[in-house]
Amino acid sequence: MTRDEGRGASRRGVLRLAGTGLGLAALGAGAWGCGPAEDPAAVATPSAPETAPGGGTGGDAFTTPPPGTAPKPLWQRPTAKGSLGADALAVAGDVVLVSGDPLVGRDLATGAERWRREEVAVPGAKMLVRGGTLYLASAQYDGDVVGLDPATGRETWRSRLGKRFSQPRTIAADERRVYVLAGILEKDLSVRRNVIAAIDASTGKVAWQELRDAGTEEYGITAEAVGRHLVYTDFRENVTVRDTATGRQLWTKKIGRSNSGRLAFHDGLVIVADAGRLRAFALADGTEKWSLASEEFTRFHGIGVLDGVLYAADSGHVLRAVEPGKGTELWRTGALLDVAYPGQFAKVGGTLYAATELDDKGGVLAFDARDGKLRWRYNDGSGALDRWYVVAAGGRLAALHGERVTVLPAV
Numbered sequence: 001m002t003r004d005e006g007r008g009a010s011r012r013g014v015l016r017l018a019g020t021g022l023g024l025a026a027l028g029a030g031a032w033g034c035g036p037a038e039d040p041a042a043v044a045t046p047s048a049p050e051t052a053p054g055g056g057t058g059g060d061a062f063t064t065p066p067p068g069t070a071p072k073p074l075w076q077r078p079t080a081k082g083s084l085g086a087d088a089l090a091v092a093g094d095v096v097l098v099s100g101d102p103l104v105g106r107d108l109a110t111g112a113e114r115w116r117r118e119e120v121a122v123p124g125a126k127m128l129v130r131g132g133t134l135y136l137a138s139a140q141y142d143g144d145v146v147g148l149d150p151a152t153g154r155e156t157w158r159s160r161l162g163k164r165f166s167q168p169r170t171i172a173a174d175e176r177r178v179y180v181l182a183g184i185l186e187k188d189l190s191v192r193r194n195v196i197a198a199i200d201a202s203t204g205k206v207a208w209q210e211l212r213d214a215g216t217e218e219y220g221i222t223a224e225a226v227g228r229h230l231v232y233t234d235f236r237e238n239v240t241v242r243d244t245a246t247g248r249q250l251w252t253k254k255i256g257r258s259n260s261g262r263l264a265f266h267d268g269l270v271i272v273a274d275a276g277r278l279r280a281f282a283l284a285d286g287t288e289k290w291s292l293a294s295e296e297f298t299r300f301h302g303i304g305v306l307d308g309v310l311y312a313a314d315s316g317h318v319l320r321a322v323e324p325g326k327g328t329e330l331w332r333t334g335a336l337l338d339v340a341y342p343g344q345f346a347k348v349g350g351t352l353y354a355a356t357e358l359d360d361k362g363g364v365l366a367f368d369a370r371d372g373k374l375r376w377r378y379n380d381g382s383g384a385l386d387r388w389y390v391v392a393a394g395g396r397l398a399a400l401h402g403e404r405v406t407v408l409p410a411v
Helices: 003-020
Strands: 075-078 089-092 095-098 103-107 113-117 128-130 133-137 145-148 155-159 166-173 177-185 191-200 206-211 222-226 229-233 238-243 249-254 264-266 269-274 277-282 288-293 300-306 309-314 319-323 328-332 342-348 351-356 364-368 374-378 388-393 396-401 404-409
Touching: 089 128, 089 388, 089 396, 095 404, 128 166, 133 155, 133 166, 166 191, 166 222, 166 229, 177 222, 191 229, 229 269, 238 269, 264 300, 269 300, 277 300, 300 342, 309 342, 309 351, 342 388
Parallel strands: none
Antiparallel strands: 075 404, 089 095, 095 103, 103 113, 128 133, 133 145, 145 155, 166 177, 177 191, 191 206, 222 229, 229 238, 238 249, 264 269, 269 277, 277 288, 300 309, 309 319, 319 328, 342 351, 351 364, 351 388, 364 374, 388 396, 396 404
């Protein structure tokens, strides 16, 4: 690794930690375009951030740009500071939500502000929408967890946990429960142990709580509730599965590196990026079903299963499509050396969209999902080094970059 590469990796690591929760820890104890496809370095720069070409009527009749050219943004708006994190962007119905203070809900079609709430969301909080409710830890740091209607911003639910837990943070949810991680406040106001707990979504009462092992981190948690399994990884290099009904730990595995990236799921499997390998474990008992290695000296980063295909990018700027049940490779791109490697994915029709890691040469990439051919790259021209995030919403793509949210047509 060259000196410049090392500096880039360090910068990416610091900001990635900020996005996953360590940035919240720094707040204190209370803080819980584009040119032809064969020239990926070409960038499309919007001419006016507040314009909404083709998107002002709310329709999806977009003009398809020429081959190799990125679409123009339908609209762009500034976001609140602190809008970092792998789940800081969400779409609920026809409303775009970006984590930050104030928390703002914008119309997906036009970008118009639907509602605004001050001091309701901790900056960088996960936009966790399930069952038509946005769940957030209270920004008042009173131990409560609140539920908002994404369409209006009104509070519709609250779980008053009070002093039982120290600053609970929502990590996952399903139709029945909200799952939180919280510290246990000692008499001297220190926090030495933490619990994982499930809150009943109908009553707001704690359904179960389980004390985590001594020394486990409160931050760097990535979690998903899948059927009867609550699955999470942390900075202590574990992947752990619990029963969602009882909280009982079913199994835990050590993995070879700290993994706070996204988890992928397929047909009873959880798939993790473990340094230079993709590893698939059976949700039922933790049995390792398959493993796929990257090239020497490269590491896997972004992964995701979309429409029954696992997509995985590595630090060598190679994107792979993998059969998630067996771990067999379907296709791979050449090394996209002029483009930052993808860290997160979305898919609309036959096009795979990828949001890149930290790099001024990044952006939203569009690939042909059949063979991995790069169709176009969109960059907002801001020069910001922040990581990109993208969410598919019908015929539109919502993208978050630094302090700006952009909606593109999915063409």
